[in-house]
Amino acid sequence: MTDSDNRQGFLAGRLIQWGLRPKAIPFNEPEYRELIDCYIDRPQFRMLVQDLAEGLGLIVLTVSDRGLFLGTQDNSIFALRPSDFRSGRATADDRLLDGLIQVAIAATIYPRHQDLDDDALEAKPPISCHEVDELLRSLCREYKERVADDPDAKTDDLERGFQEAWRVYEARPAARTTSQGNLALNSTQGLIRRHLHQLAEHGCFVVSGQEPNENFRPTLRYQILVKQLASTALYRQLQFLLEAPNIASDGPPTEGASHA
Amino acid sequence: MPRNNQSNPLPRPASWSSTLSSRQRVLLHAQPILMIRQHWCQGGGQDSRYDPLCLTMKLFDVVIDQSGFGNEVVRQTVADALVPLLTALDQSAEQSADPKRHEHVVDRLLNGLLNESDHGQAFQLDYCEFDDAGRPSRKTFAFKLLKEVHGYSGEIVLQLSSEAINLFLNALDLDIESEQIANEAIVQYQLERGKYDKARASAENARGQSLRYEEKIQRIIEQTKRDIRQVKWRDEVHDIVVDALEHVRQRLRIEDGIIRAATDKLDAMDESDAKRPLVAGIVQLMKDCRYRHLNLNKLLMSARNEFLEQQSRQCFVDVFANEVINLRDDVLGHLLLLGSDRVLALADSCGHALLGPTAPVLLNLNDLIHWQLQPRRAYIPGESAVEDLDLRDTDCDRQRFDQEVLVDAVNVFARLDLPLRLSELLANLESDGCPVAMQDAVTLQAFENFDPEEASNLLPFHVRLAEANGLQTIRCLGDDLWIEPLENQS
Numbered sequence: 001m002t003d004s005d006n007r008q009g010f011l012a013g014r015l016i017q018w019g020l021r022p023k024a025i026p027f028n029e030p031e032y033r034e035l036i037d038c039y040i041d042r043p044q045f046r047m048l049v050q051d052l053a054e055g056l057g058l059i060v061l062t063v064s065d066r067g068l069f070l071g072t073q074d075n076s077i078f079a080l081r082p083s084d085f086r087s088g089r090a091t092a093d094d095r096l097l098d099g100l101i102q103v104a105i106a107a108t109i110y111p112r113h114q115d116l117d118d119d120a121l122e123a124k125p126p127i128s129c130h131e132v133d134e135l136l137r138s139l140c141r142e143y144k145e146r147v148a149d150d151p152d153a154k155t156d157d158l159e160r161g162f163q164e165a166w167r168v169y170e171a172r173p174a175a176r177t178t179s180q181g182n183l184a185l186n187s188t189q190g191l192i193r194r195h196l197h198q199l200a201e202h203g204c205f206v207v208s209g210q211e212p213n214e215n216f217r218p219t220l221r222y223q224i225l226v227k228q229l230a231s232t233a234l235y236r237q238l239q240f241l242l243e244a245p246n247i248a249s250d251g252p253p254t255e256g257a258s259h260a
Numbered sequence: 261m262p263r264n265n266q267s268n269p270l271p272r273p274a275s276w277s278s279t280l281s282s283r284q285r286v287l288l289h290a291q292p293i294l295m296i297r298q299h300w301c302q303g304g305g306q307d308s309r310y311d312p313l314c315l316t317m318k319l320f321d322v323v324i325d326q327s328g329f330g331n332e333v334v335r336q337t338v339a340d341a342l343v344p345l346l347t348a349l350d351q352s353a354e355q356s357a358d359p360k361r362h363e364h365v366v367d368r369l370l371n372g373l374l375n376e377s378d379h380g381q382a383f384q385l386d387y388c389e390f391d392d393a394g395r396p397s398r399k400t401f402a403f404k405l406l407k408e409v410h411g412y413s414g415e416i417v418l419q420l421s422s423e424a425i426n427l428f429l430n431a432l433d434l435d436i437e438s439e440q441i442a443n444e445a446i447v448q449y450q451l452e453r454g455k456y457d458k459a460r461a462s463a464e465n466a467r468g469q470s471l472r473y474e475e476k477i478q479r480i481i482e483q484t485k486r487d488i489r490q491v492k493w494r495d496e497v498h499d500i501v502v503d504a505l506e507h508v509r510q511r512l513r514i515e516d517g518i519i520r521a522a523t524d525k526l527d528a529m530d531e532s533d534a535k536r537p538l539v540a541g542i543v544q545l546m547k548d549c550r551y552r553h554l555n556l557n558k559l560l561m562s563a564r565n566e567f568l569e570q571q572s573r574q575c576f577v578d579v580f581a582n583e584v585i586n587l588r589d590d591v592l593g594h595l596l597l598l599g600s601d602r603v604l605a606l607a608d609s610c611g612h613a614l615l616g617p618t619a620p621v622l623l624n625l626n627d628l629i630h631w632q633l634q635p636r637r638a639y640i641p642g643e644s645a646v647e648d649l650d651l652r653d654t655d656c657d658r659q660r661f662d663q664e665v666l667v668d669a670v671n672v673f674a675r676l677d678l679p680l681r682l683s684e685l686l687a688n689l690e691s692d693g694c695p696v697a698m699q700d701a702v703t704l705q706a707f708e709n710f711d712p713e714e715a716s717n718l719l720p721f722h723v724r725l726a727e728a729n730g731l732q733t734i735r736c737l738g739d740d741l742w743i744e745p746l747e748n749q750s
Contacts, residue, residue, distance in 0.1 A: 004367065012728060022616065065412055076617070078618060078619065081607070100595065103591060103607075107588045118585070122261055122409050132414060165597070169596065202616070220410035225616050226587075229613045230613035237610045
C-alpha cells in the first residue's frame with residue numbers, strides 16, 4: 001500500500017465522518033465541500049468511499065452538493081431503532097407504538113405514491129403531531145367499522161399479544177396533558193411529539209412554533225431516507241410478512257443486506 | 261311528394277385540434293392566481309386593498325431575477341421586494357403601514373401560490389377536450405407555480421416551476437430559441453431607434469428565457485444523476501444538447517453584437533444625456549445574459565461526460581426506489597391490520613431505515629484517565645486569587661435547573677388543595693410524563709421547605725415528616741414528607 005493509498009483512505013474516512021454529522025452541510029464546511037467534489041469527480045475515490053461505508057454497515061444513498069446522505073444496513077452498529085428513543089424499559093405495546101408512529105410520520109409526509117415520485121429536493125410542508133395522530137386514528141376508525149359485528153378482540157390473542165396493531169393504538173388516548181399543560185407521554189400525541197423531537201435531534205426535522213402549535217418540517221436528509229431507503233425496505237418486508245403468514249421475525253434480506 | 265333529405269342531416273363531428281388543448285392549458289395556469297385574487301377581494305377585509313395579481317407578478321420577477329448561479333431566494337428576499345409595494349398600497353388607501361400586516365400578506369400570498377391548503381401538492385384543474393371522433397372528454401391538468409426546495413445553504417428556498425416561468429414570460433407555446441433570437445433582434449432594432457425603455461424590457465425578457473433554458477438542461481443532468489434510466493439520452497437528450505450548444509453559440513454572437521452596438525451608442529452620447537443610464541443598463545443586462553450563457557455552455561460541455569460517468573456509476577447499483585408505493589394504504593394500513601408480534605418484528609428489522617445512522621459513542625480510556633489525573637492548575641503570578649466559596653453560597657442545587665423549571669415546580673405546589681405525600685406527588689408527576697428535571701425540582705423545593713436555610717425561600721405550604729425512609733423512587737431515597745397547603749393546616 002502506498003502513501004497515496006493511505007491518504008485516500010483517510011480522506012474517504014473523513015467524508016464518511018462528515019456524512020455522519022447530520023447537521024453539517026458542505027455550504028458551511030470547505031473540507032466537506034472539497035471531499036464531495038472529489039467523490040463526484042474521481043471514480044476511484046467514489047469506490048473507496050462506498051467500500052468503506054459498506055464495511056461499516058452504511059449505505060451511500062445520495063451524494064450531491066447538499067451533502068453525503070447515508071442509510072444503515074441491518075444490524076449495523078450505526079442503526080437506531082424506534083424504541084431506542086425511549087430512555088427506560090419498554091413494553092411490547094410501547095415498542096409497537098414506536099414502530100407505528102415512525103411509519104405514520106413518513107406516511108403523513110408521503111401519503112400517496114405520487115408524492116414519493118417528487119424530486120427529493122422539493123421541500124415538503126411541515127406536519128404537526130395532530131396530523132400524524134389523525135392519520136393513524138382515521139385508519140383505526142375504518143378498521144373498527146369493518147369489525148362492527150364482532151368488535152372485541154379474542155381473549156387468547158390478547159393473552160398471547162397477537163391482537164391487531166390498530167386495537168393497541170386505538171386503546172391509547174389521543175391527547176392528555178400534564179399539570180403543566182404539556183402533552184403527556186401516555187397519550188399518542190405526546191408520544192408522536194417525542195418521536196418528532198428525537199428525529200429533529202438527529203437532523204431529520206426542523207421544529208418551529210411553540211406547543212401546542214408546534215410544526216415539524218422534514219429536512220432533505222429525512223426525505224432522502226424515506227424516498228430512497230425506508231419506503232422500499234418497509235414495503236418489501238411487509239410483503240414478505242403478508243405472503244408468509246407464519247413467519248414473524250425472519251424477514252427477507254432488506255435493502256441494507258441486499259446492498260452489501 | 262318529394263322526400264325531404266334535409267330534414268334529418270347527420271351531425272357533423274366536432275372539430276378540434278391539439279393546439280386548442282394546449283392553449284386551454286396555458287389559460288389554466290392563471291387560474292390559481294385569479295382565484296387568490298377573487299378570495300382576497302371577496303373577503304372584503306383589510307387584505308382586499310392589496311391586489312395579489314400585481315404582487316404575484318412582482319414575486320415572479322424577483323424569483324427569476326435573483327435565482328441561479330449561487331443565489332437563492334428565501335421568503336425574506338420576497339418580503340423585502342414586496343414591502344415597498346404594500347406600503348404604497350397602504351398610502352393610496354390612506355392607511356398606515358403595518359409591518360405585521362405586511363408579513364401576514366406576504367405569507368398569505370406565498371401560501372396561496374405554494375398551494376399550502378392542499379399540502380403543497382400540484383394544483384389540479386379540469387378541462388374539456390375532444391378526440392378525433394369528436395367525443396368530449398374531461399381531463400385533469402396538474403401543475404405547480406411555486407416550489408419550496410432545500411437550498412445549498414441548508415435553507416428552504418423558493419423556486420418557480422417551469423410553467424410559472426413560462427407563464428410569466430408569456431412564452432408557453434412558443435419555441436424558446438426562436439423567441440430568444442427574435443428578442444435580440446428586437447433589442448438591436450429598438451436601440452437603433454432610441455426606444456430605450458422598450459429595449460430594456462426586451463433584454464430583461466431575454467434574460468428570463470435564458471434562465472428557463474438553463475433550468476431545462478440542469479434538470480436533465482440532475483435526472484441523469486439520480487436515475488439514468490429515466491432519461492432517454494440516445495433518443496432525446498443527445499439532440500437537445502447538440503441543439504443547445506448551437507443555440508448558445510448563436511446567442512453569444514448576438515449578445516456580443518448588441519453589447520458592441522450599445523457601447524458605440526454610449527460612446528456617442530454626451531455625458532449629460534438623460535438616456536445614458538438607460539443604455540448603460542442595457543449593456544449591463546446583456547453582459548449578465550452573456551455570463552449566463554457562458555455558464556450554460558460549461559454545463560453543456562460537461563453533459564456528455566456526466567452521462568458516461570453516471571452510466572458507469574449506476575449500472576451495477578441496485579436502485580431501491582423503483583416500486584410504486586403508497587405509504588399510507590400499502591404500508592401503514594396493512595401494518596395496522598397485522599398482529600402486534602409481526603408489526604414488532606417489522607419495526608425491529610426495518611425501523612432503522614427511517615432514522616438514519618447515528619455514530620455510537622466510544623469510551624476513550626486515555627482521555628478519561630488524563631482528565632481524572634490532571635494536575636491542579638498552576639498559580640500564575642499576576643492573576644488575582646479567587647476566594648474560596650462555601651458550597652452553600654453557590655446555591656449549586658438550584659443552579660442545576662432552568663428558571664422555567666423552578667417556576668413550574670412552584671406551580672405544582674400552588675395547585676395542591678389537599679395534603680399529599682411527596683412520594684404520591686412524585687408518582688403522579690411520573691405518570692403524567694413529567695420530565696425528570698421537573699420531578700427533581702419538586703423534590704428539592706419540598707426538602708428546602710422542610711429544613712429552610714432562609715425564611716425568605718419559604719413557599720406557601722407546610723412540610724412535615726410522614727415516614728422515615730419512606731420515600732423510595734428510582735431517583736430519590738429518604739424520608740417521606742407530608743406536603744400541606746397553608747389553608748389546610750388548621
